[in-house]
Amino acid sequence: MIGLAVAARAYARARWRMARLRDRAAIERHQSARLARLGWYLARDIPFYRGIDPARVGSWPIVDKATMLANFAAMNRAGVALDTVRAALARGEDRVEGHAIGHSTGTSGNRGYFLVSDAERYVWLGTLLAKALPDALWRRHRVALALPGFSRLYGAAGGGSRVRLGLFDLTEGVDAWAARFAAFAPDTIVAPPKVLRHLAERGLVARGTTAFAAAEVLDPVDVPAIRAATGLPVRQIYMATEGLFGVSCAHGTLHLAEDVVAFEWEALAASALVQPVVTDFTRRAQAMARYRMNDLLRLDPSPCPCGSALQAVAAVEGRRDDLFLIGATTVTPDVLRNALLDADPRIDDFRIVQTGPTAVAAAIPPGCDAAAVRAGLRVALTRLGADAAVTVSHGIPATDATKLRRVRRDWDHNQISAS
Structure with a gap:
């Protein structure tokens, strides 16, 4: 009951902030106050940050996954060692020294490991519900979560009397829980786009269901099938084991959670995409301050019909690990995705x-125009000054990866320097 009270309080605070933060000036004042409070906490209670100037956020070190793993014990309040977390997870445990623990899916080759307090899990739950289900105080909801990794970390927070959560483990495969999912009859589903699409095509998604895509890039090819089933815009929840970063409004616009996270942006050369550096105000058990994410975002400067002043995101385009490196040219995932989809609308x-180093392979469904796809990709690459051999085959290869990455770089450019 204490946890649900924390969630209810976080819900109320999030709703209050959403009503109060109506312009950029208000958002910046709010963030400035929260950053100042966080700075003093970090300098006092997190060993890694002792010696920082709490008032000069720009002087705090920018950290990434490698830094966090190398300094894991020094970056959490309890001093829990990384080996302790790994060993507990290997034994099937999800708690260490009073903290919930978890890890990322490791699709980039190495896992990130995280721990949160129970209070933080309920704050996360309340904040998410306020953004995704703002009517949860007066309307009951049945929310199905079909997510990897962090669903175990946060799902145990459970729901309240008006929100019932159903957890569906992706590692078991959809067939293992399809009947239970149908019996649960959710009015809201949070799942990777490929799972939402699969459920929709199997007739398991009812008309009027709110569908939130999460955990993967929402590709345009997945949207029609999901929207046809629900009759509503496909919304997104942008989150990871690092935290909650954004939720789509009812219009389908993804808004960043700038009331609980401060975002800095690192520009990508010769591209409109940016890479976020995040500072989460809600995290205390483990610091998440000036953490460089691996994601690539396209921001949207247009105002949203919903009236929110929170930064809108046109698309989460992919991951920095999946930038194509062809000679001296860097090619972003969106360029390749758009070139392929524009080549044949049937894809x-x-x-x-x-x-x-100079080889690109594309796979498309049988019957689609391979020649047009090859030409389209060649034109897009040539326009950027990249010279690569492009091959196109019919048939989509099966994958057992936890996260679907339709555009990815399998070639390790470090092999050249190592050879």
């Missing part, structure tokens, strides 16, 4: 993979 699934 409803695809893969584009950099397989070598």
